[in-house]
Amino acid sequence: MPTVSMTVNGKSVSGDVSANTLLVDFLRETLGMTGTHVGCDTSQCGACVVHVEGKAAKSCTRLAVQCEGAAVTTIEGLASGGDLHPMQEAFRDNHGLQCGFCTPGMIMAGVDLANRRGNKLDEDTIRNELDGNICRCTGYHNIVKAIAAGAAAMDK
């Protein structure tokens, strides 16, 4: 059984995994970090989005051993100290979530979107870029608003 080591939310972690252990299972089962969710088995839903080396990645589509030595950020690591990340704050302030299950992936995807496409995001850009994240509750209306507001707030 290989041992994998990486940095998750700034902390060094390591664990014994199978060669076929997915990153999401390493996070959820080995590390007990259950904020990252699994909503499908075909890499469609995006509930499992985390950041690997600062870029959004579907943790259901990456092996844990592929992340050897990598810096991983999950939803649990987004807030700094007691302060919510602006994107988290924006989701709450814009009612961008209902059941909360897709939310960690949405927020991580939203942060990545702002990182890639800038802080002034128009509605079309957000809607087009969100095709890797499915939400069944909100009709996306408030998620789109939240990501626009969160991206703008990240500029401050």
Added chain:
Amino acid sequence: MTETGIGAPVRRTEDKRFITGKGRYTDDINVPHQTYASFVLSPHAHATINGIDTKAAEAAPGIVAVFTGKDVAEAGIGGLICGWMIHNKDGSEMASGAHPALANDKVRYVGDHVAMVIGETLEQARAGAELIEVDYGVLDANVETGKAKDKSAPQIHDAAPGNAVYEWAIGDEAAVDAAFEAADHVTSLDIVNNRLVPNAMEPRAAIGDFDAGTGDFTLHTTSQNPHVARLILSAFIGLAPENKLRVIAPDVGGGFGSKIFVYAEETLCVWAAGKIERPIKWTSSRADAFLNDAHGRDHETRAELALDKNGKMLGLRVKTVANLGAYLSTFSSSVPTYLYATLLSGQYNLPAIFCEVDAVYTNTAPVDAYRGAGRPEACYVIERIVETAARELNLDPVELRRRNFVAEFPHETPVIMTYDIGDFGASLDKALDLADYDGFGKRKAASEANGKLRGIGFSTYIEACGIAPSAAVGSLGAGVGLWESAEIRVNPTGNVEVLTGSHSHGQGHETTFAQFTADRLGIPMDQVSIVHGDTDKVQFGMGTYGSRSGAVGMSAMSNAIDKVIAKATKLAAHLMEASEGDIVFENGSFSVKGTDKSLAFGEVSLAAYVAHNMPEGMEPGLKEGAFFDPANFTFPAGCHICEVEIDPETGTTEIANWVAVDDFGTIINPMIVEGQVHGGIAQGVGQALVEGAVYDKESGQLLTGSFMDYCMPRADNLPSFKLGFTETVCPSNPVGVKGCGEAGAIASPAAVMNAVTDALGVKDVPMPASPATVWQAIQSSTKQAAE
């Protein structure tokens, strides 16, 4: 209105844990020494089971136990039940085939449960399941809704000859016949309400546990109604007495109906945990969810509307075939009957209605309630045929509706509903204004100049929510009453726990209920906690579905709050040596009229618990409960207007504009209510444009078994929505609310398809109106025009 008072858009309390990854869903929970379950599912739609060889699986590494249908039957565990008895036209009872949790002699759909394999690890359980050898005798499959009762169709259950579940009817057939004889115009429409897969983002999960010391069972499960689940598992399936079975539904990631029902997996996790005396965890994959979560809709309908020359509706005749799948799921039988045909009068003064419903078995997944449950199907029938009639009569669809709106309340429909209140003209007017109906012609011309087709569609919907008066549903065949309970537990220091039988799986109850309670008691919202989802903590309750948590659940809270205030007022009067009639309770303070004497709510609650100075005969403490059984259904109603632009080259439909004006009665938290409307519309647009569960007609294989094959609406399939509200306060409950959870899903498919057919100038386009379907419709209509 204060910042957190009734009517304020208070930000949600529960969000803190969800946005920081601290939510606690069933799959996030692990119990010491737990094992893992994997299920062997039938790969065939219809087959006899000639034998099951479990030896190799039992000998595999890490396998703890293997169970088959024989084991479950020998243990005397009852089958899964349907809790609503529907009677045939002749008065006889519906035909109900047995639904064992693990199949015995036969499998009846792809995904039917055949064996349960329990392993030390999930991988071992899955590997063990692969080693189960089942000898199937494959039979022909019976898949198509409209052909299920054909003489040549394979017979699915011995108990249901001809695959008929029931042949049911409602309304006055003779009156409808007379109306059609007197009619100047008859509009007829054949429509299909497509089958949907609910797809809550959190897959179902269960952890069964057994304490051999006490004999107590615990089930963590993804349920919308943990008490109802416990009642069914206990009283009907016979796993354990209710007092020995605790059901906990923690954070639940969406339900939309699919998590109302009691399924095979959680039943078996509880039962088998008792057998192996260890916890058993099971989490559905998305692939299994597609196969096994109860599907929604699946109707084939012929509808006819009789009108006079002035466009006055005279009668409606409807014949529907409803596909209930291979087994009757928990509430399936009620969906195409009392939740459907009773809403066929829509917002209209329709003097005569007759509706027949044939429910059929097929070799497909069970079909049950899915957001709206019967009411979207009813709305689709009436709103599609009204729009079609307007086109045939060359009348503005708005005008035809206005001529027929119910304007006086209460209004009794010919299909047993009594609409208590509403103002249909007001919501229509407001929607027309928000949609700039007058400017539609210009926008259509602009689209045409760009080579695009533009259409507009209306849906003036009504639904019956807040289910429901227990005596009424009992007389219609429900096996349970549909009241709700609440307990207001005031602590000595004046903060409050609200115990509710309603269950939140996205609806924001922790906020709305706290907001309501805090407002009524005049205390800060953060001094109110909402407790739900655990049968050990909360008194019995009926759960959340049918947009009932506000109208029924919050009404129970309201009545319990009244009792708390009444007792506290008596105590305050005693403490301040005043007469009870002189006590005024306002802003969390009891004061004596005309004096400066007052006591804060917390001071009175402390006095109730210290109990040093109580009035004669008053018990210590401040805790009150209420069971609220509504006098009537509630009737949310409104108008949705959809404008589409279609590219004739590609058949792609874009929603150019969406307006929804809803009358939900009193609104506690408009932010949350708007969110419910958004989500409902998205599900309705999904049904209309992209979603559809498809089985292969020959093999019965589910062809749309993943998110790669079944199109879920994405952000770029939808527009931003324009919402408005009108308000007629509901007279049937003390809060004045009607319910908002399902309205969007009920109203929207008809609005979309009315817009699509308007744009194309055709009578009907089947849902989902995918680019390929729309393109075909354009080609056929162009060809017809040329001929």
